[in-house]
Amino acid sequence: xxxxxNELAARVGARLRGDGDVVVSSVAQLTQAGAxxxxxxxxxxxxxxxxxxxxSAVILTExxxxxxxxxxxxSGNPYLTFAEAARILHPQPPVVGGVHxxxxxxxxxxxxxxxxxxxLTVIEAGxxxxxxxxxxxxxxxxxxxxxxxxxxxxxxxxxxxxxxVGQRAMLQPGSVIGRDGFGFARDGERWVRIxxxxxxxxxxxxxxxxxxxxxxxxxxxTLVGNGVKLDNHIQIGHNVEIGDNTAMAANTGISGxxxxxxxxxxxxxxxxAGHLEIGDDVHFTGMAMVTRSFTEPGxxxxxxxxxxxxxxxxxxxxxxxxxxxxRRLKQLEVSLETMKDTQGQEES
Numbered sequence: 189x190x191x192x193x194n195e196l197a198a199r200v201g202a203r204l205r206g207d208g209d210v211v212v213s214s215v216a217q218l219t220q221a222g223a224x225x226x227x228x229x230x231x232x233x234x235x236x237x238x239x240x241x242x243x244s245a246v247i248l249t250e251x252x253x254x255x256x257x258x259x260x261x262x263s264g265n266p267y268l269t270f271a272e273a274a275r276i277l278h279p280q281p282p283v284v285g286g287v288h289x290x291x292x293x294x295x296x297x298x299x300x301x302x303x304x305x306x307x308l309t310v311i312e313a314g315x316x317x318x319x320x321x322x323x324x325x326x327x328x329x330x331x332x333x334x335x336x337x338x339x340x341x342x343x344x345x346x347x348x349x350x351x352x353v354g355q356r357a358m359l360q361p362g363s364v365i366g367r368d369g370f371g372f373a374r375d376g377e378r379w380v381r382i383x384x385x386x387x388x389x390x391x392x393x394x395x396x397x398x399x400x401x402x403x404x405x406x407x408x409x410t411l412v413g414n415g416v417k418l419d420n421h422i423q424i425g426h427n428v429e430i431g432d433n434t435a436m437a438a439n440t441g442i443s444g445x446x447x448x449x450x451x452x453x454x455x456x457x458x459x460x461a462g463h464l465e466i467g468d469d470v471h472f473t474g475m476a477m478v479t480r481s482f483t484e485p486g487x488x489x490x491x492x493x494x495x496x497x498x499x500x501x502x503x504x505x506x507x508x509x510x511x512x513x514x515r516r517l518k519q520l521e522v523s524l525e526t527m528k529d530t531q532g533q534e535e536s
Contacts (some may be wrong), residue, residue, distance in 0.1 A: 189213065189277060193245055196226075197261050202247065202274045206259025214242050215274045226277065228270035229256075247273065280340070283320045298368070306343075318355070331367070336392065348404065354392035362399040365390065369403035369426025369444060371411075382406060382424060391415070397422065397438070406444075413450070431468065 191199075192275060194208035216225040217236060221243030228247035238246065238256050245259045247266045256468075263269035285300070287293060288307040296313045299305060303321040311329045318337035323329070326344045333347045336355035341347075345359045348366035359365070366388035370390075372379040386405020391414035396402065400422040404410060410424065413432040423441040424430070431450035440454055443462030448454075451465060455474040460466075464478065469485035472478060476490045495503075 189279065189401070191276065193259055193261070196273060196276065199276060200261070200269050202261035202263045202264075202269050204259070205253060206263055208259075210244050212277065214277055215241065215270070218243065218246070226270075226273055228266045230267040244456050282511075283322045288325075312349070324361075334368075348388070350387040351403070352387060352389045354394060355392055356393045357390055358395040360396060360398040360400075360420070362400045363396045363498065366404045367401060369406055371406050371426060373446075386410065388412070388426065391432070394418075400424075403428075403444075420454075425462065437474070449516070 190213040192473035195282040197204040201493045212226040218237040221227045221422045227243040285302040287305040290307045291309045293311045294313040297315040299317040300319045312331040316330045317333045322340045330349035339357040351366035368384040371382035395421035401423040403426040411429045415433040417435040419438040425444035429443045429447045434452040436454040437456035439457040446464040448466040449468035460478040464479040467483040471487045473489040
């Protein structure tokens with residue numbers, strides 16, 4: 189859509205400097221922007237691109253304002269303001285209510301007339317779909333599923349029986365919510381499945397990335413709090429609890445019954461053992477292996493950063509010697525203590 193800078197500044201809460209009658213209709217990066225586009229500067233290391241940008245307007249901080257040759261929207265958080273502006277310029281198409289002829293809908297399902305049910309979707313008994321919900325093609329909604337108002341299932345989303353989804357959720361293609369958790373009891377040499385009778389419950393404003401899975405609880409529910417954001421290819425085990433506004437990057441796996449607090453960030457490829465307690469405002473860097481609880485706020489890391497292959501091979505060889513080196517160091521410490529005691533006795 190098109191909007192002039194006066195109106196845009198008012199809607200995003202930014203301060204306009206320059207011609208407010210300039211019209212923008214799309215967003216772009218500084219180096220790729222052209223006439224009619226809005227860009228932003230969120231990192232000072234890209235400041236040199238300002239002088240050459242062809243954007244019609246740029247969102248930036250007060251500190252960078254004097255270096256920009258085009259109209260600007262001044263913000264204390266340019267990245268956030270840009271996100272808000274992008275939603276205005278590139279809105280989701282409105283949901284037009286209806287049911288595609290190829291959808292299979294159980295007569296007992298309660299579907300709001302403003303919701304859309306896409307082609308080849310299957311909706312089982314007792315499902316409730318709220319107002320303005322978009323259910324894309326080839327989705328499966330199992331018995332008793334409930335979806336809150338204004339949520340969006342993009343395509344091929346599976347909500348297994350009993351799953352609850354809050355309002356304004358966004359579920360990307362291939363996500364599976366409420367499948368049976370990985371629960372088995374040992375019987376000699378074979379495994380016996382433990383029935384998984386809990387649910388998966390997603391709060392409001394939750395986003396689930398493509399091909400991510402949230403398992404149903406074994407007995408109690410798996411709980412995903414309000415505002416939680418999960419990237420692609422994430423596994424959330426049964427009975428996990430995730431606090432409000434926590435975000436996880438791709439390829440992370442959370443084992444069963446772990447509780448994660450509010451406002452946490454979990455970077456890519458983090459592995460987390462089960463039955464742990466993670467407090468509020470805890471942040472794990474990429475590829476961290478979390479095997480114990482962390483209840484205090486802060487940033488935590490593990491894993492070894494990439495290095496030249498030759499150095500890595502030498503270090504691996506040293507890793508194998510660590511146990512022997514630790515024993516030898518302990519023996520040396522004992523010997524030194526013995527020598528000190530002997531010397532002290534002789535001096536006395």
